[in-house]
Amino acid sequence: MNILMLGNSFSGKTTYMVSTYGLMQKPIKGFTLKAINGNDHEMFTKLFSNIKSSNKYPFGTDKRNVYKFHLMYHSRRVLDFSWKDYRGGMINESSQGNDDIEQLKKDIKTSDAIMMFFEADALKNNESERTRVRKILSIVNQYVGEIDKPLSIIILLTKYDLVMDDLEINQNFERLLSPLESFLMAVEQNDNIVAHVIPVSCTKRGIMHIDFPIMALMYHGIIKEYVSLADQVKKHSEKAQTYVQKSGIFDSLVSLVFREPSYYDLASKEAAKLKEKMEIAKDMEHVEGQLKAYLDEYKMFESINIEKEHDIFAL
Ligand SMILES: Nc1nc2c(ncn2[C@@H]2O[C@H](COP(=O)(O)OP(=O)(O)O)[C@@H](O)[C@H]2O)c(=O)[nH]1
Ligand SMILES: [Mg+2]
Numbered sequence: 142m143n144i145l146m147l148g149n150s151f152s153g154k155t156t157y158m159v160s161t162y163g164l165m166q167k168p169i170k171g172f173t174l175k176a177i178n179g180n181d182h183e184m185f186t187k188l189f190s191n192i193k194s195s196n197k198y199p200f201g202t203d204k205r206n207v208y209k210f211h212l213m214y215h216s217r218r219v220l221d222f223s224w225k226d227y228r229g230g231m232i233n234e235s236s237q238g239n240d241d242i243e244q245l246k247k248d249i250k251t252s253d254a255i256m257m258f259f260e261a262d263a264l265k266n267n268e269s270e271r272t273r274v275r276k277i278l279s280i281v282n283q284y285v286g287e288i289d290k291p292l293s294i295i296i297l298l299t300k301y302d303l304v305m306d307d308l309e310i311n312q313n314f315e316r317l318l319s320p321l322e323s324f325l326m327a328v329e330q331n332d333n334i335v336a337h338v339i340p341v342s343c344t345k346r347g348i349m350h351i352d353f354p355i356m357a358l359m360y361h362g363i364i365k366e367y368v369s370l371a372d373q374v375k376k377h378s379e380k381a382q383t384y385v386q387k388s389g390i391f392d393s394l395v396s397l398v399f400r401e402p403s404y405y406d407l408a409s410k411e412a413a414k415l416k417e418k419m420e421i422a423k424d425m426e427h428v429e430g431q432l433k434a435y436l437d438e439y440k441m442f443e444s445i446n447i448e449k450e451h452d453i454f455a456l
Contacts, residue, residue, distance in 0.1 A: 142222040142362035145248050147281070148258030153299035153343075154226055156192065157258065158208070160343035161355050163189025168215075169352050170435045172359070177209040177221075192343060212359050219428050220362050225252075242280075249284045253365065254293040254358045257281070261298040261340060264317050271320045278324035285334060286327075293361040294328060294336040295354045296321060301340035302349070335361065353439055360432040367425050370418060377415040384408035 146154045162185040165174040176182040212220040225248065249255065257278075263270040285292060298317065321338060328334040337357060342349045388404035396403035402410075 142220060142253045142358075142365065143251055144222055144224045144254045144256060144358060145252040146224065146226055146256045146258065147245075148256075148299075152258040152260055153297075153341075154256075154258050155188075156343050157256075157297060157299065157341060157351070157354075158224060158226060159185050159188040160192060160348055160351050162186075162210075163193070164348065164351050165355070169356070170431055171215045172356070172432070172435075173213045173216075174355075175211045175213050177211060181208050193345060195345065212362075214428050214431070219425070220359060220366065222359075222362060246284050249281070250288065252292070253290075253362065254295070255281070255285075256354060256358075257294065257296045258299050259296065261301045261317060262303040264298065264320065265304050274320045275323070278321065282324055282327050286331070288333060290333060291361070291365060292334050293358055294334060295357065296336065296338045297354060298338065298340040300342055302342040302344050302346070305340075305342070305349075353436075356432060356435055360429070360436055363425060363429045363432060367422065367429060370422050370425065374415060374418045374422060377411050377418060381408050381411035381415060384411060 146158070148154050162174050162176065165172065166186070167173070176185060206226045208224045208226065210222055210224060211218045212222065259274055260270075264274060285294070304317070318338065325336060325338070328336045337354070339350050339354055341351055341354070343351060384404045384407040388408060392404045395401075396406070
């Protein structure tokens with residue numbers, strides 16, 4: 142599964158990724174994250190402890206970086222994914238038509254999920270930022286409109302701690318969301334796309350909603366894998382049936398004479414593959430159920446839940 146992060150430099154992408162990784166070193170409903178590359182693990186762990194202890198944040202990244210992870214469930218690998226931390230400042234309405242925008246199109250096309258990062262503070266207070274966000278979303282909307290495969294989109298309203306206290310929940314939250322409205326309405330019409338908006342924050346005092354975005358994406362990733370597995374199961378089963386139909390005494394004789402596997406042998410092989418895939422599928426159903434239960438508890442699908450920061454670091 143490929144996850145693409147979009148957002149200006151300073152919008153909180155690296156901080157979010159580091160905090161998610163740090164948080165999910167301890168199991169959440171049995172799920173943890175593991176960086177495939179040991180150096181990445183060390184870097185994320187160090188950066189996370191900086192955020193927790195001193196509000197020292199990661200430095201901005203100037204180049205495109207891809208990190209690879211395993212989603213683990215009770216120490217078993219259940220899904221592999223790559224997380225692309227986009228080059229800072231890349232997504233910019235004025236860069237249309239140049240190489241950057243071609244790269245962006247390509248990256249969107251090869252993604253299974255997109256995380257978009259907007260600073261809540263700027264969205265709330267800055268008119269030009271609100272206009273810029275509208276323009277960016279309309280560019281992204283053009284590209285995702287061309288996609289004909291399932292895509293999950295999560296819009297993260299970052300640094301939510303900075304606006305939380307003075308946001309009168311209903312009235313001002315709507316103002317914060319208004320630049321996103323036409324984009325959200327457009328993607329709602331698209332059956333391939335599932336979109337969520339989530340306020341997040343990662344500070345020394347605590348974190349808010351950090352785990353939800355990644356768990357929602359993992360849920361969609363597992364469903365995608367499951368669908369492809371179901372397809373493989375169907376193929377093995379059809380093959381096995383065809384081989385069984387072709388098998389018989391004549392087939393066994395031919396195979397004996399020519400020293401080739403008989404249709405019966407081939408059918409047995411397919412049946413073994415089928416059994417193996419069915420076992421994986423059963424396991425995946427369980428994992429899918431666990432993720433679904435976690436997401437249901439969160440109740441984010443129906444409404445955006447504005448809570449106080451969880452004081453998770455103190456736990
Ligand atoms: N108050 C607050 N500041 C944050 C938060 N996340 C990031 N920041 C600030 O935003 C800056 C940029 O974050 P970074 O993750 O490097 O952004 P990136 O360039 O998009 O990767 C950091 O140096 C922090 O000062 C947050 O949740 N709350
Ligand atoms: Mg960064």
